[in-house]
Structures are given as structure tokens and as C-alpha cells.
Amino acid sequence: MPFEDKKKSRVTLLDVARRANVSRATASLVIRKSPLVGTETRARVEEAMRELGYVYNMGAARLRAERSHTVGVIVPNLTNPFFAELLSGIEAVIDSAGMVVILANSGDLVERQDMVMRRMREHGVDGVIVCPAAGTEPAFLHQITEWDLPLVQVLRQISEEVDYAGSDYAAGMRQAVDYLASLGHRTIAFAVHGPIHSAYRERVEGFCDAMQSRGLDPNMIVRLPNQIGEIADAAHLLFSEGKQPTAVICFNDVIALGLSAGLYDRGLKVGENFSLIGFDDVTDAEAMRPRLTSVSTAPVTIGANAARLLLDRLTDPLRPARRVVNETILHIRQSCGPIAISA
Amino acid sequence: MPFEDKKKSRVTLLDVARRANVSRATASLVIRKSPLVGTETRARVEEAMRELGYVYNMGAARLRAERSHTVGVIVPNLTNPFFAELLSGIEAVIDSAGMVVILANSGDLVERQDMVMRRMREHGVDGVIVCPAAGTEPAFLHQITEWDLPLVQVLRQISEEVDYAGSDYAAGMRQAVDYLASLGHRTIAFAVHGPIHSAYRERVEGFCDAMQSRGLDPNMIVRLPNQIGEIADAAHLLFSEGKQPTAVICFNDVIALGLSAGLYDRGLKVGENFSLIGFDDVTDAEAMRPRLTSVSTAPVTIGANAARLLLDRLTDPLRPARRVVNETILHIRQSCGPIAISA
DNA sequence: CTTCGCGTTTAGATCGATCTAAAAGCTTTT
DNA sequence: AAAAGCTTTTAGATCGATCTAAACGCGAAG
Numbered sequence: 001m002p003f004e005d006k007k008k009s010r011v012t013l014l015d016v017a018r019r020a021n022v023s024r025a026t027a028s029l030v031i032r033k034s035p036l037v038g039t040e041t042r043a044r045v046e047e048a049m050r051e052l053g054y055v056y057n058m059g060a061a062r063l064r065a066e067r068s069h070t071v072g073v074i075v076p077n078l079t080n081p082f083f084a085e086l087l088s089g090i091e092a093v094i095d096s097a098g099m100v101v102i103l104a105n106s107g108d109l110v111e112r113q114d115m116v117m118r119r120m121r122e123h124g125v126d127g128v129i130v131c132p133a134a135g136t137e138p139a140f141l142h143q144i145t146e147w148d149l150p151l152v153q154v155l156r157q158i159s160e161e162v163d164y165a166g167s168d169y170a171a172g173m174r175q176a177v178d179y180l181a182s183l184g185h186r187t188i189a190f191a192v193h194g195p196i197h198s199a200y201r202e203r204v205e206g207f208c209d210a211m212q213s214r215g216l217d218p219n220m221i222v223r224l225p226n227q228i229g230e231i232a233d234a235a236h237l238l239f240s241e242g243k244q245p246t247a248v249i250c251f252n253d254v255i256a257l258g259l260s261a262g263l264y265d266r267g268l269k270v271g272e273n274f275s276l277i278g279f280d281d282v283t284d285a286e287a288m289r290p291r292l293t294s295v296s297t298a299p300v301t302i303g304a305n306a307a308r309l310l311l312d313r314l315t316d317p318l319r320p321a322r323r324v325v326n327e328t329i330l331h332i333r334q335s336c337g338p339i340a341i342s343a
Numbered sequence: 344m345p346f347e348d349k350k351k352s353r354v355t356l357l358d359v360a361r362r363a364n365v366s367r368a369t370a371s372l373v374i375r376k377s378p379l380v381g382t383e384t385r386a387r388v389e390e391a392m393r394e395l396g397y398v399y400n401m402g403a404a405r406l407r408a409e410r411s412h413t414v415g416v417i418v419p420n421l422t423n424p425f426f427a428e429l430l431s432g433i434e435a436v437i438d439s440a441g442m443v444v445i446l447a448n449s450g451d452l453v454e455r456q457d458m459v460m461r462r463m464r465e466h467g468v469d470g471v472i473v474c475p476a477a478g479t480e481p482a483f484l485h486q487i488t489e490w491d492l493p494l495v496q497v498l499r500q501i502s503e504e505v506d507y508a509g510s511d512y513a514a515g516m517r518q519a520v521d522y523l524a525s526l527g528h529r530t531i532a533f534a535v536h537g538p539i540h541s542a543y544r545e546r547v548e549g550f551c552d553a554m555q556s557r558g559l560d561p562n563m564i565v566r567l568p569n570q571i572g573e574i575a576d577a578a579h580l581l582f583s584e585g586k587q588p589t590a591v592i593c594f595n596d597v598i599a600l601g602l603s604a605g606l607y608d609r610g611l612k613v614g615e616n617f618s619l620i621g622f623d624d625v626t627d628a629e630a631m632r633p634r635l636t637s638v639s640t641a642p643v644t645i646g647a648n649a650a651r652l653l654l655d656r657l658t659d660p661l662r663p664a665r666r667v668v669n670e671t672i673l674h675i676r677q678s679c680g681p682i683a684i685s686a
Numbered sequence: 687c688t689t690c691g692c693g694t695t696t697a698g699a700t701c702g703a704t705c706t707a708a709a710a711g712c713t714t715t716t
Numbered sequence: 717a718a719a720a721g722c723t724t725t726t727a728g729a730t731c732g733a734t735c736t737a738a739a740c741g742c743g744a745a746g
Binding site: 055056057058059060062063068069070073078079080081083084085087088091092095100101102103104105116118119120121122123124228229231232254257258260261264265283284286287288289291300 | 398399400401402403405406411412413416421422423424426427428430431434435438443444445446447448459461462463464465466467571572574575597600601603604607608626627629630631632634643
């Protein structure tokens with residue numbers, strides 16, 4: 001560390017300029033790596049910056065240049081590992097573009113979502129990636145674009161006119177149904193929970209379509225508690241009203257984990273006399289016993305896609321809205337088996 | 344939405360002032376809720392703000408006022424649900440203080456940590472909460488405080504002279520060892536993985552101390568792979584070199600989940616003829632079968648504590664460093680049992 | 687009538703960068 | 717030698733708020 005003036009206030013571009021015997025303007029060109037400035041001068045300025053321990057003041061720059069190098073990210077729930085992975089994918093891409101992520105949690109509540117969106121505007125983010133809270137109106141998103149704030153919706157699609165990154169949930173459901181059908185299952189339940197939003201509806205519709213196109217009854221949709229600890233004890237709901245499913249597809253891996261436990265408690269052997277398919281394929285799937293067969297939606301990839309969509313839109317705000325929907329992959333492990341002959 | 348000038352550039356405080364027939368200065372006092380301004384005037388200004396759809400420009404304010412209402416958070420790994428919960432606790436407290444979180448991922452690499460810390464400084468954060476990457480030198484943290492940047496270390500303690508929020512890992516280990524000992528276990532392994540840092544050392548030392556103070560051999564420390572999928576297949580390492588532990592304490596719940604599967608694969612019945620204790624007590628613990636007994640470190644609480652420490656320091660930068668160490672709780676479920684008589 | 691005090695309002699400088707348009711150097715033409 | 721054409725550098729205005737110190741209006745005190 002070379003000698004610095006600690007007691008004095010922060011060192012500014014003007015200080016650097018003086019030390020290097022150039023003007024403020026020239027120094028500014030150097031930091032921004034403009035090709036205009038001469039090689040020798042550039043070296044002198046960079047040397048001065050190092051000597052003085054200069055740090056760029058983004059805030060001042062943003063005021064003039066109208067770019068904050070900042071991206072807002074709004075998610076409905078941070079504690080869910082799925083969103084954590086999503087966030088990780090977003091952060092990686094945004095970071096490598098030299099920008100930073102401003103994070104906010106909407107708690108899946110539209111009022112809080114309004115709040116944090118206002119805050120993001122005040123902080124002057126260059127754009128926003130939002131997983132819209134359940135119940136979000138298209139008007140909310142249109143409002144944002146009318147503010148000229150670049151926007152990407154992720155995971156949940158509210159408006160056709162706004163960029164979207166997600167996964168092909170319906171196709172994923174079809175993969176799950178097809179796989180179970182190929183094993184001989186004909187009575188298949190669908191276990192759901194959580195708030196109702198587009199991703200929810202896509203999965204439900206995907207399930208129903210896939211079942212119907214095979215002539216199977218799509219009406220065994222069972223709603224389970226949201227709390228992970230309560231799911232296991234609700235496993236009996238699968239068999240209420242005299243239904244006898246031989247397999248269940250889960251809305252996500254959290255449910256699959258809970259039901260796996262609940263079915264075990266009831267003496268059923270998952271993968272032998274009962275089949276279970278998860279959705280999302282989070283890291284735990286591999287560590288469960290039996291290993292969970294799950295439809296992989298690759299949250300990190302979705303996050304990265306969303307971030308790239310936003311970066312593209314930043315460079316061209318007028319480009320028409322795009323959808324980036326990545327393919328799901330059925331990851332077959334051990335939690336499904338052929339239908340038991342006896343049943 | 345009242346009539347706005349969409350095509351024109353953003354509406355500024357001066358516009359508001361003009362509309363309300365006051366000066367820029369008065370309008371400024373109104374937004375900042377100063378008691379100086381008259382009731383009637385305040386109402387008129389607020390009305391004008393509403394009519395024009397004014398949004399506060401934090402960037403401009405920060406430049407003058409030297410406060411950005413922004414807090415940097417640096418974590419080593421976002422995909423780990425433990426850090427996601429930690430982040431959630433931080434975000435909630437920071438948000439309710441009217442500030443926002445700027446997020447960065449160090450990937451547990453000191454070079455990247457340097458990078459992102461620089462970026463945070465450039466963005467003018469008011470303070471930083473950092474879970475230091477493995478191998479972080481105390482000098483790194485001291486450097487930050489010399490920059491007059493309020494700082495809190497979370498989960499991992501590098502320097503005594505900097506605020507710290509964490510959990511009493513050593514006490515947690517003692518709880519685990521005591522519990523197993525009370526069930527009659529005498530040969531207890533400790534399964535670890537991951538990078539070496541203060542939290543790692545605290546747990547190892549806590550384990551060794553607790554074992555020794557009961558006259559038990561503390562040398563059965565077994566290192567497992569970092570990848571969750573590989574942990575199960577490494578369960579045999581517990582029994583290498585002819586050792587015959589009857590119980591294992593895990594460094595975290597990720598290992599516990601993996602080992603639970605691996606032990607199952609080897610035909611051992613966890614909770615009956617083998618005992619398993621996790622550490623952290625993440626949400627999955629409840630959903631495992633058998634339900635995982637785990638030492639709860641309450642990541643959300645730690646995060647909230649860290650955020651509060653930072654807010655306190657923001658208001659009083661000279662206050663001496665504090666440590667907020669929250670108590671662990673042994674959450675007893677089903678994965679431990681009395682030592683098998685036959686053994 | 688002037689002075690003082692008090693609550694309210696304001697003009698003008700300021701924060702630290704960027705941007706524009708023009709100037710200063712330098713070489714090459716005419 | 718002057719003009720033209722480069723490349724490189726610069727002065728000064730500017731972004732939108734905050735801060736300081738002074739002014740203003742008005743009733744009470746001297």
C-alpha cells in the first residue's frame with residue numbers, strides 16, 4: 001500500500017488528474033478505457049491512480065451517464081433452494097457483465113412487490129428480473145416497461161409482451177406421464193401445493209393434457225400442505241375417496257421428499273410397489289433413498305438465461321419480446337418401477 | 344395514474360418545486376420528512392409529487408449526502424440452502440431498515456472476494472456483511488475497516504477486532520456428543536468435508552474437546568467428498584482401518600443426508616443399529632426418514648443478527664467490536680438410538 | 687418605530703463523475 | 717508558409733439531489 005491520505009476525504013478523479021498533470025477530462029477517459037488517450041499519458045494516469053489508491057465513484061458516474069451498472073432481482077422466496085439456485089445463475093452472468101445484483105424478496109405478495117419495485121426505481125437500476133408474485137396483474141409489468149425500465153420475467157409468465165425465461169413445464173409433465181405409462185401405470189395422481197401462478201397452471205395443464213392424450217383420468221389432483229414438515233403426514237390424501245393410484249407425480253421435489261417419507265411411513269416401498277416422480281431435480285434428489293426420479297428444470301440455467309435476456313435488452317431496448325424456454329430432462333433414478341402385477 | 348409526461352426525461356425535484364410554487368430546497372425538505380416545513384406547504388408539495396409521478400433519485404442524493412442506503416453482502420456459495428436462509432435473514436432486516444442488499448458470490452475464492460469487494464466500494468455501499476472465503480487473511484478485513492467501511496463478519500470469524508455474528512458451534516458439538524454418550528455410544532466418528540475455515544475448526548475442536556472431556560477417543564475424523572452425490576458411496580470410509588463406530592456426527596446436514604443414504608445402502612438401520620446426528624437443522628431434516636436429529640444453528644437468525652450488527656455500526660462507527668453468538672439447539676428426532684447390546 | 691426571536695423558505699455552492707464542443711499539437715499537403 | 721487533417725487534451729456545463737448560511741414574514745418586546 002503506497003502512502004495515502006487517510007484522514008482526508010476520498011480521493012477524486014481531480015486529485016488523480018492533478019497528480020498526473022492532466023485534466024479531469026483526460027483522467028476520465030483513461031478509466032473508461034477510451035482509445036482516444038495517448039499511451040504515455042494513459043500510463044501516467046494509471047500510475048497516479050495506483051499511487052493515490054483511487055476508487056471509482058459509480059454513484060457520481062451514474063448521475064451523469066444515466067447508467068448504474070445495477071440490476072434488480074425480485075424473487076418470491078429466498079429460503080426455497082430452487083430460488084437460491086436461480087439467483088446463483090443470475091448473479092454469475094450479471095457479475096461477469098461487470099454489473100451487480102440488487103436483491104429483494106417479495107414474499108409472493110403483490111403489495112410488497114410494489115414496494116420493492118418502487119425501491120428499485122429509486123435506486124436507479126438499469127433493469128429488473130422478476131419472478132412475479134402470485135396474483136400479479138399484467139398491468140404491473142406493462143407499467144414497468146412504460147417507465148422505460150428493461151424487464152425480464154422469470155419462471156412465471158404474466159405477459160406475452162415481456163421477455164421471459166423459464167422451462168417447458170408442460171413438456172416435463174408429458175415426459176413424466178409417458179414414463180409412468182410405459183411402466184404400465186394407469187392411475188396416476190398429481191400432488192400439488194403452494195400459490196397459484198402461471199408455472200402452477202402450466203404444470204397442471206401439462207399433466208391433464210398428457211393424461212388425456214393417453215386416455216387416462218386426469219382428475220386425481222391432490223392438494224397438500226405448504227409446510228414441508230406437514231407433507232409426509234398428508235400422504236393419506238392420495239388414497240382418499242377410495243382412489244388407488246399406483247404412482248404419483250409431484251409438483252416439485254419438496255413435495256416428493258415429503259411424500260417419499262409419508263409413503264414410507266405407510267409401509268409402501270417407493271420404487272417397488274409405488275412409483276414417485278419429482279419435479280425440478282434439485283441436488284437432494286441424488287441423496288434420497290431410493291434415489292428420486294425427477295424432471296430436471298435446471299434453475300441455474302434458467303437464471304443465466306434470464307440474465308442474458310436482460311443484458312440483450314439493455315443494449316437494444318426496442319427489440320421485440322422473446323421467450324427462452326429450456327427443455328426439461330427426465331432424470332431416471334430409482335423411485336419408479338413397473339406396476340405391481342397384484343394391483 | 345394521473346397524467347404524466349412520458350416522452351420527456353424524468354421528473355426532477357425542481358419540477359415538483361415549480362409545480363408547488365416553492366423552491367427546490369423546500370421540496371427537498373419535504374421528501375426527507377423534515378419538521379421544518381409548514382403543514383400547508385408540505386401538503387402542496389406532496390400533492391405535486393403525486394401529480395407528476397415523481398420518483399426519488401437515490402443516486403443524486405447519495406452523491407451529496409454520502410449515504411447510499413445500500414449494503415453489500417458477500418457469500419461463498421449461493422446454491423447451498425444454508426446460505427440462502429442466511430441471506431433471507433439479512434435481507435429481511437436490511438429491507439425493513441429501508442435499505443437494499445447488493446449481493447455477490449465469492450465462490451469461496453479470495454481473489455474473487457477481492458474483486459467483488461472492490462466492486463462494492465465502487466458502488467459506494469454504506470457497509471458490508473461478509474462470510475469470508477476460506478483462507479481470508481485478517482489483513483483483508485482490517486483493510487476494509489481502514490477504508491472506513493463498516494463491516495460485519497458472519498459465520499466465519501477471521502478477526503477479533505471486527506463485529507461477528509455466528510453460532511456457538513463448539514457448544515453444539517458438545518450437545519451432540521453428550522447426547523450420543525448418554526445413549527451409551529463410545530466410538531463416535533465425525534464426518535467432515537468442504538473448505539477449511541474458522542467455522543470448520545470450531546466444530547472440529549468442539550468435537551475433540553467434548554470427546555476428550557468424556558475420556559473418549561476424538562481421532563475418528565473422516566473426510567468425505569464435497570459433492571453431495573458422492574457422499575453416500577463414501578460411507579465405507581467410516582469403517583476403514585478396522586474402526587467400528589456406532590454413531591457419527593456430521594459436519595452439516597448435507598453430509599447427514601448423504602450418509603443416511605449410504606448407511607442404508609450398506610444395510611445399516613439408522614436410528615436402530617447406527618446413530619446419526621446432523622448439523623444446521625435445515626428444513627429437509629424433518630422430511631428425512633428416519634427424521635434427522637440435528638443441531639440447529641438457525642441460519643435465518645444469524646443473518647438477522649449480522650444485519651442488526653451492521654445497522655448499529657452504521658449509526659455508531661466507533662463502537663467497539665461485538666460478537667453475537669447464538670445458542671445452538673439439539674433437535675432430537677429419530678436418527679439416534681441406544682447403542683446396540685450385541686455390538 | 688426599531689429590534690429581536692422564531693418558524694419557514696430560499697439562493698447558491700457542492701458532491702464527483704461525464705459530455706460536448708472546441709483548442710492545442712503534430713504531421714502532411716498545397 | 718499556410719491550410720488541412722489527424723490525434724490528443726481540455727474547459728466548462730451538467731446530472732439531481734443536499735447543505736449552508738442567509739433572508740423572509742410576523743408577532744412580541746424594548
